[in-house]
Amino acid sequence: MDLILEGLALSFTLESLLAITIGVAAGQILGAIPGLTASMAVALIIPYSFYFSPWVGIPMLLGMFKGSFFGASTTAILIRTPGTPAAAATVLDGHPLAQQGKGAKAMKMALYASVFGDTFSDICLIFFASLLAIVALSFGPAEYTVLIVLALGSLGMLSSRPAWKGVMAMLLGVVIGMIGLDPITASERLTFGNPELEEGIGLIPMLIGFLAVSEVFQQMNDKTEDLSSAAVRFSTNREDNRVSWLEFKSCVPVLFRSSILGTIIGAMPGLGATVAAFIAYGEARRTSKTPEEFGKGSLEGIAAPEAANNAVSGSNLIPLLAFGIPGDIAAALILGAFMIQGINVGPLAFSQNPVPLYAIYGALILANLVNLVLGFGLVRIARFAVKVPRRLLLVSVLVIASAGSYALRGSLFDIQLVFVFGLLGFVMIRFGFPTVPLLIGFILVPLLEENLRTVLLLASTYDESLLFVFTRPAFVTMTVLMVLGALFFARRRWRKRAVPTSES
Amino acid sequence: MIRLLKSTALALTVAAIVPGSAIASGYPSKTITFICPYSAGGGGDTASRMIAKLAGDMMGVKINVENKTGGGATIGIGAVSKAKPDGYTVGFVSTSPITIRPHMMKAPYHPLKDLTYISQFVASNQPLVVLKDSKFKTLKDVIDYAKANPGKLKWSTSVQRGGPHVAVEAMFKAEGAKATFIPFKGGSKVLAALLGGTIDVGMMSEGTKATLDGQTRILAEGTPNKNPVAPDVPTLTEAGYPIAPAIFFGVAGPAGLSKEVLDKWDAVMAKVVKSPEFVALASQRKWALDFAGHDAFTKIVHADYNAAKIAVAEIGMK
Structure with a gap:
């Protein structure tokens, strides 16, 4: 107990609170800019971190990662540009809401869901880290395969009419995804001898082009819109700009389910926040009472991916703290920062020197609160920022899209990709092909x-x-659960059919 | 609070002094571009940024790190090889894209002709590890099992077709044993697969810390440098196998760098690797600091390149 207090005392100081605030603010802004990621910012400040006390540097880092997830969703909602790939699923329902003038409602829902997911996974990290880590390690390629098949099953229900267009879009996505090295033999596939293609199509330029740039083309082509009008309109009705208690309550089951999914996926090295967001989205739609609302501006459709992607950010520390295995690049950077400061993480840390770990817990929880408070500020700034005339915003999006994708790995090829995918998205929407199956x-x-x-x-x-x-054992458990779930589902459907409702 | 202010002030001062002092005559007199062929955040990137900062401070110029990734690091190194050899474009190099991969793919440079090797500063360890309670107690146990059960032994390493991959395949080939390579992306995933029981043997730098943490046991070392955690364990060449390629981090520039530039970097890098910041970073990351100047580093590269050429042809890896 003394050790816990000692640890918390390290993180509950004015200087670490200030560091967290700077970190969260920087993270939210960086997250909102497509192509710039919290990881890049952290990499930039690492050489300077020697001059910081550990309890300034590490809380700042943790705050940065947390802030970036929410920052990324504001641009996803307002201008259809996911700031980071993890917010791509948030576009699906967030952007339709913004088009209805309910952008502020959507951003607030995203904020609540982000903080909910973060807090949930932090609590899991604090109390069940070792248990969850053992579960996560028992997941190997066989279990991942089942998990992804399940995800494809629930996402497959995002079917579009006519079905063949959805299938075509998905197959095109598969072909694009195959470009690069064969995952087993490491021989080149569909690269046409171009070394730029050897590592595959980058997720970030692809998403920026396919979602954001295609939207810019779309709007430029739309002759009915007045180009000098405000880029994004906000409803003046108060109800459209906030999330009511009733609305929040209706999302609570989704928030819990998505946070659980995100926490589990985050604890397993190799899947990541983007996958978690899509899986949670599909799962929310499958279990929703109003699945027909999805894709048109469903609040549940925002809550699910946002809670899930933030839950990943807490739980990817689980394998790090329990086994010294960083789950993703964010965790690897945090590991690097710990090591520079001489803090051991890994299986022996809890018995040798647990104080820094408790301080990390304190910083995590504090960062969630700061994220919530600063998030409201960002919503205000974002509302103000998109009031610029449409013609200015459209051009700025193109500039940011190009600069952001170049910054990522200093490759002009990536800028070309942005525009190729922008054109592809534009053509697909034009001819009525759904875009989600491709993603x-x-x-x-x-x-x-x-x-x-x-x-x-x-x-x-x-x-x-x-x-x-x-x-x-993990495979058997998953298979049994899956069969039980299918039986349960079939029974419910059978009952529904047996008792015809008045609607049908 | 005061400490934060102090550190911020220090960072600002450093930032303010650097461009101001860039007026010294001779090399370098302007900003140097340092190309890192790996993405932001990885080990290569951290090392690049640390060197850029420390070497920049010592030379009195700003060194900008540019991440040019892709093509298994060959794109970034290709950019270095094509730069003007004036010393204002240099880059980070590591083993695989220099001594190993060019034997299997068409790299946009010839490692022995198109680059000048400035200095090596890290030689990392690549231990061959098994779980702590594994039935394999020695390297011989692993070989015997692989011989008795062809194709049943599952193993992996951080980089498919990198140095350690070639070294271990060459070992199995020499023994006439057959094992199954299961690819994973990165050393931490190999460690996870080992701890989760998906594979039996792994060779990755993460194995050093995992052994310190009591999770794994080291049976052999895949580089010429003895593993500090297990100094009694033989390297692959000591055990009588064809190669144990050095896994180095180094700085290289385009072919034809002048002696002035090389001398400057030799002097500065020798100081960088001794600086407290770099020593701390290296000891925390379990990098073995192993400085080699222009001449020694060039020799290492040539020797390993030629040894790998034979080994790769021998095992028929493409």
């Missing part, structure tokens, strides 16, 4: 391929061949 095909199917083929490779080393998966 799902691009993000999830290559992951499925990688894991499935690893399973097949593993199978060749076992006497029981592919049946080896049934020797893995």
Whole structure:
């Protein structure tokens, strides 16, 4: 207990509070700018971190990562430009709401969901880190495969009419996702000998082009819109600019489910926040009472991906603290910062010197509060910023999109990609092709391929061949749960059919 | 609070002094571009930024780090090789894209002809590890198992077709053993797969800390440098196998750098690796500081390049 207090005392100081505030503010702004990520900012300040006390540097870093998730969703909602890939799923319902003049409502929902997801996963980290880490490690390629198949199943229900257009869009996404190195043999696929394509199509230039630049083209082409009018209009009705208690309450089940999903996915090295957001979105739609609202401005459709992607940011520290394994680049940077400051993380840290760990917990919780408070400020600034005339905003988006994608890896090729995908998105919308299946095909199917083929490779080393998966407890548990879930679903549907409702 | 103000003030002062002092005559007299072929946040990037800051302070000029990633680091190194050899464009280099990958792919440069090797500053360890309670107690146990059960042994390493991959395949080949390589993206995922029981053996730098943490056991070392955590364990060449390539971090420039530039960097890098900041960073990251100036580094690269050429042809890796 004394150790816990000692740890909390380290993070509950005025200087670390100030550091957290600077971190969160910087994170929210960087997150909102497409192409600039919190990871880049952290990499820039690491050489200077020697001159900071650990309890200034580390809280600032944690705040930065937390802030960036929410910052990214404001631009996703208002101008259809996800600041980071993790906010791509937020575009689906956030942007339609903004078009209805309810942008402020959407941003506030995103803020509440972000802070909810963060807090949920931080609590899990504090109380169940070692347990969750063991569960996460028991997940190997076989379990990932099942998880992704499940996700594709629930996301497949985002079907569009006519169905063939959805299938075509998804297949195109799969083909684009296949560009690069074969995940098993590491031989080149669809690269046409171009070394720029060897590492595949970058997620960030692809998303910026496909979502944001296509929207700019769309608006430029729209002759009915007055180009000097405000870029994004906000309703003057007070109800459209806030999230009422009733609305929030209706999202609570989704918030819990998505936070649980995000926490579990974050604890497993290799899936990440973007995948978590899409899986939670699909799951929210599958379990929603009003699935027809999804894609048109459903609050649940914002709550789910936002809670899930933020939950990842807390739980990716789980394998780091329990096993010294960073779950993603953010966790790797945090690990780097700890090491520079001489703080050991890993399985021995809890027994050797737990005080810094408790201080981290304190900083995490504090950062969530700061994120909430500063988030309201960002909503105000964002509302003000998009009041500029449409013709200015459209041009700025193009400039930021190009600069942001260049900054990422200093490649002119990525700017070309942004415009190629902008054109692709524009043409697809023009001819009535849905865009979401392409994103799902691009993000999830290559992951499925990688894991499935690893399973097949593993199978060749076992006497029981592919049946080896049934020797893995995690796989068996997941399969049983999946079958039970399917049975439960089928029964509910059967009952519905047996008792015809008045609507039908 | 005061401490924060002080540190901010210090950072600002450093930032203010650097451009002001860039008036010295001779090399360098203006901003140097330092190309890092890896993305922001990784080990190569952290090292690049640390060097840029420390070397920049010592030379009295600003050194800008530019991340040019892609093509398995060959794009960034390609950019260095094509730069004007005036010393104002240099870059970070590491083992795989210099001594290993060019034997398997068409790199946009010839490692021995298009680059000048300025200095090596880190030689990291690549331990071959198994779980702490694994039935494999020695390297011989692993080989015996792989011989008795062809294709059943599952192993992995951080970079597919990188130095350690070639070294371990060459070892199996020499023994006539057959194992199955399971690819994972990055050393931390290899460690996770090892701890989760998906693979039996891993070779990755993360194995050093994992052994310190009591999770794994080191059976061999994949580089010429003895592992500090297990000094009694043999390297692969000591155990009688074809290669144990050095896993280095270094600085290189385009071919034809002048002696003035090389001498300056030799002097500065020798000081950088001794600076308290760099020593702290290296000891926390478990990098073995191993400075080699222009001549020694060039020799290492040539020797490893030629050894890897033979090994790669031998095991038929493409």
